[in-house]
Amino acid sequence: MNQQALLDRAERYLPGASLGMLHLPPDLRMVIVRGQGSRIYDAAGNEYLDYMLGSGPLILGHCHPEVVAAVQRQAALGSTYFALNEPAIALAEMIVENVPCGEAIRFQTTGSEATFSALRIARAFTGRDKILKFEGGWHGGHDIGQLSGAPSNPSPFPTAAPDCDGIPDGVQGDVLVAPFNDLATTASILERHHRELAAVIVEPLQRSLKPEPGFLEGLRQVTRKHGIVLIFDEIVTGFRVAWGGAQERYGVVPDMACYGKVIGGGYPLSAVVGKKELLQLADPRQKGQGGYCFLSGTLTGNPVSCAAGKATLEVLQQPGTFERLHALGQRLREGLVQVGRDAAVPLQVLGDGPVMQVFFSEHLPIRNHRDTLHADKKKAVVFAHELIRRGVYCTPGGKLYLSLAHSEVDLDRTIEIAADAVSCTPASIPDA
Numbered sequence: 454m455n456q457q458a459l460l461d462r463a464e465r466y467l468p469g470a471s472l473g474m475l476h477l478p479p480d481l482r483m484v485i486v487r488g489q490g491s492r493i494y495d496a497a498g499n500e501y502l503d504y505m506l507g508s509g510p511l512i513l514g515h516c517h518p519e520v521v522a523a524v525q526r527q528a529a530l531g532s533t534y535f536a537l538n539e540p541a542i543a544l545a546e547m548i549v550e551n552v553p554c555g556e557a558i559r560f561q562t563t564g565s566e567a568t569f570s571a572l573r574i575a576r577a578f579t580g581r582d583k584i585l586k587f588e589g590g591w592h593g594g595h596d597i598g599q600l601s602g603a604p605s606n607p608s609p610f611p612t613a614a615p616d617c618d619g620i621p622d623g624v625q626g627d628v629l630v631a632p633f634n635d636l637a638t639t640a641s642i643l644e645r646h647h648r649e650l651a652a653v654i655v656e657p658l659q660r661s662l663k664p665e666p667g668f669l670e671g672l673r674q675v676t677r678k679h680g681i682v683l684i685f686d687e688i689v690t691g692f693r694v695a696w697g698g699a700q701e702r703y704g705v706v707p708d709m710a711c712y713g714k715v716i717g718g719g720y721p722l723s724a725v726v727g728k729k730e731l732l733q734l735a736d737p738r739q740k741g742q743g744g745y746c747f748l749s750g751t752l753t754g755n756p757v758s759c760a761a762g763k764a765t766l767e768v769l770q771q772p773g774t775f776e777r778l779h780a781l782g783q784r785l786r787e788g789l790v791q792v793g794r795d796a797a798v799p800l801q802v803l804g805d806g807p808v809m810q811v812f813f814s815e816h817l818p819i820r821n822h823r824d825t826l827h828a829d830k831k832k833a834v835v836f837a838h839e840l841i842r843r844g845v846y847c848t849p850g851g852k853l854y855l856s857l858a859h860s861e862v863d864l865d866r867t868i869e870i871a872a873d874a875v876s877c878t879p880a881s882i883p884d885a
């Protein structure tokens with residue numbers, strides 16, 4: 454398989470020669486042919502230590518034998534039925550019984566679909582239209598998800614600003630934006646608009662920014678007071694920062710939560726989980742009788758994805774897995790911080806446990822999106838490219854996910870490579 458020939462064909466047919474938002478400089482463009490454990494391999498035969506992990510689903514690493522076996526078993530029994538199936542029922546039970554806010558679940562296929570659906574349920578339940586989200590929070594590709602997700606020139610709060618073209622003014626008008634980790638400002642927006650607000654949606658660990666003590670608790674209190682549905686987007690944190698996700702780790706239970714990534718074990722699957730009184734709006738027997746909200750799809754509760762998800766959660770449920778993920782996170786975080794110190798560059802590593810992101814910034818503390826704007830983003834991108842050039846694959850923004858397949862030796866090698874990559878990252882990056 455000739456990598457250059459494949460890249461040429463990709464250029465011909467795929468916008469940006471890309472499958473989505475990921476793009477790399479010409480010398481780093483690659484076609485992945487295989488993943489195994491903590492590593493991926495490209496069509497030119499190069500090996501990379503993988504900290505992208507498929508953008509997060511592969512918490513066990515690539516091709517975990519239990520997941521492969523579960524998928525093979527189910528694929529031989531049929532790939533999809535559009536009907537109740539045993540893997541979906543078993544996984545539903547496992548998630549609902551273990552997620553703090555779990556009383557009922559509706560599977561969906563992508564994380565974007567799950568957040569979109571949770572917001573629709575909240576609107577149906579409250580009879581209100583508006584949503585409050587946090588600046589810098591990411592909830593996927595739908596119109597609401599593409600508002601104030603990564604503004605480089607933010608609007609005054611609570612005005613939402615589109616991240617891409619094509620977002621209708623009407624949607625923008627229905628979304629209010631607040632600063633993460635700023636309870637006073639958020640509460641005052643909620644007090645002013647509570648009669649119109651259906652939901653507050655928040656990533657409890659916003660990208661790599663931890664919630665400050667009291668912030669999520671305060672959101673819980675104000676939303677409860679005004680009958681606003683509190684939604685945690687746990688698509689990154691669910692079954693990752695703890696077995697019970699961010700709800701367990703930070704000790705706050707929302708009304709609904711959205712899951713994706715880990716629960717599908719690398720196959721397409723997401724879910725909305727929460728209170729029965731909310732989820733029952735998706736009961737198809739309600740259609741035409743009022744109190745019905747459409748949540749379905751061709752691949753909803755797909756048996757192969759559910760079998761992969763169940764196998765993944767069964768491995769994660771074994772004793773010591775989250776302790777190990779956090780220990781690995783701490784080792785890599787401390788190693789990278791030391792790399793920054795040794796090179797005398799202001800390198801900060803944010804995140805929690807097996808989720809981390811490198812920032813080049815002297816600004817302390819980084820509590821919200823506006824604080825991240827002080828960081829040298831171009832430098833982080835060049836650093837990530839230098840890592841990839843040396844065989845450490847991560848997102849071009851410098852975000853890294855860890856898996857149970859990563860070994861201490863992998864991390865120590867990564868820290869060595871990072872030291873070399875930092876020394877080759879210019880102090881200031883000229884505008885492109």
Ligand SMILES: Cc1ncc(COP(=O)(O)O)c(C=O)c1O
Binds near residue numbers: 566593656686
């Ligand atoms: C917190 C969060 N919510 C929602 C999404 C959207 O999920 P998907 O890309 O599966 O649509 C993502 C994707 O990265 C995410 O990180």
